[in-house]
Amino acid sequence: MKNRCFFVLSCFFLSAYASAQNYRIGLGYSFLNNSQWNQTIQLYNDSRPFLEEKQPLLQNGFFLSLDRMLKIENKHPFSLSLAYSFFNSKADNVVYVSKINLHALTFSFNSTKYYLIHKNTPLTFSFGAGIMSNYLERNINPNATINDDYPIRSLGIGPMLNLNFSYDIALNKGVTISPFVQVSFAPYYYSPGAEKCLNLTQGLMEESWNNTLNIQAGLRFSCIK
């Protein structure tokens, strides 16, 4: 199954049918806000005053992305984007180190760029839709938490909308560098079992459905073939 997904994604990104090709690689800072997860971590901290080092919220991370601009003849250009983000929360209490890792993957179709002020200005925006997913795990001293013989982990998934603002700076004829900010929002995010990772309990929080906001800020490097 994993191989099939990888194959399909590879086809999207390496397809030779498009008449024009534009690859972009992005990296930078990623901010995450999932209200339920944050409340669960807050509950974890509030309920354990004896922990000197509190568990930070899962909100600061980095991302790497790969975009491919596609223009099929007589159609509007659009892009396919695959982004990986990593968030980490570590409470280091000398004899008790609790670490939560969140791996997030987004896949989206994005519109062509629209100019914010007038055509040919470097400030543009685009919007898109796709899927956000994540893998959440917790390690304690430094082993993975285990329950019923399996690591405690949580998978989440939900539809996502995004809005992207970027400023294109052409370095030379083929290469462009673009500082950008992208806001992604997954209003119906399904992440059962997250509470097990975040608070070692289940059922104290209504956590299966929630929403997730992700703001990315960084640089994209475009290369036109």
Add this chain to the structure above:
Amino acid sequence: MFDSRRKFLKAAGLGSLALFFLSSCKKLGLSSKKKFKGNVIIIGGGAAGIYAGYLLKELGIEFTILEASDKMGGRMGKLTGFSDYPIDLGAQWMHGNQSIVGEMVELFQADVSLDDTEYMYWFENELIPTLPKSVDIFDKDGLPDLSFADFAMQKGLSPSYLPIIESLAGDYGADASDLSARWVYEEEQNWSSGEGDYKFKETFYDLIFSNFGAQVANNVTVNSIVNTIDYSSDKVLVSTNSGQQFSADKVLITVPITILQSNDISFVPPLPVNKTTAFSKIGMGAGMKVFMKFSSHFFADNIYGGAVCAAYFNDAIGKNTADHVLIAFVMGQQAEALSAMNSDQSIINALLAELDTMYNGQASANFLGAFVQDYFKAPFIRGAYSYSKVGMNKNTRAIAAESVNSCLFFGGEAMNLNGHHQTVHGAIETAYREVMKIMKEV
């Protein structure tokens, strides 16, 4: 206001970005945490009550813990002088190490060890290491709401297996004829605390009461037997048998479910019927631990299947000791039968007789002394711990644990909704759940 469509789009774009960010900050709870200004009375000085007090103290909230007996602890206790190591009279195993108690163990560097000793079964009048047929029939989805005993018979196990089934039910503090195969499985699906049972080199009691009980000791009033809780006005009035009256904005009730079931506490106005019905659907049977000291280690570390006591455990596991102490872990009807005897000596004699049968008279020959801890007779406990009873449903504990009128809150192991009932960490989880509720109910 906007002189061009483009400017409008630009403003809208930036505005929505700001809105997203502001809403995220609000949801983080970073802006303003509501601060409860009133006072709280906690009824019950067991693990839940003590931990709730500790949290309230940390939050700077005035509170009083009313404990009916003459000491803190509830179903946790400590016995010294009986053997060369301190004994946990009540809760003694940490079930799984991935819980708030597991974190306390790490933080306070308590010495624990995994109790994974071998079992022996007393089956058809002989001690055997393996049963002819497996009794692993309860860990399956879709089981009927039948008792462990009835379900075992339905699955074709002969009556010879009933004492073994009784010992399995005893682990849940129940009699095999009352414990629901379905609800045990359903409630255990929420378990998230990891595997294994851990013993404390010192005591479990010390972990909780040295570290947290000591911090709230000045707020505990012992010998306060609450008989009435009047929540008909803005302030809740709590009255005790000795005529004392306390007033509070919120009351957290952490007494065992048996106390709520038997209406030892009158509520004015009465609690909602669905709530009292939920109380009655939660099981809590008799429970007794008898510690027997012997001059030699003639017994197996775990013996299952006795007719007088379905489970015996070697208490010296995980302890630094030269003593040989065996616990008779008696639950359900077996505990009721022993509890009904005239004296502790009668109880001890009955247990020794059973062990003599198993070990050819070695029990009596090596017997040095015993200590009986009968939780069924403890007036403010009256049982072991809550269990999943035939006839309950998936909402039973949730209804029992619901707060009433935003002023009465319910904690304790029986009110745990996430599969951790019967455990100390389950009780503690309800303590922080209810304290957080109190903080929100401003």
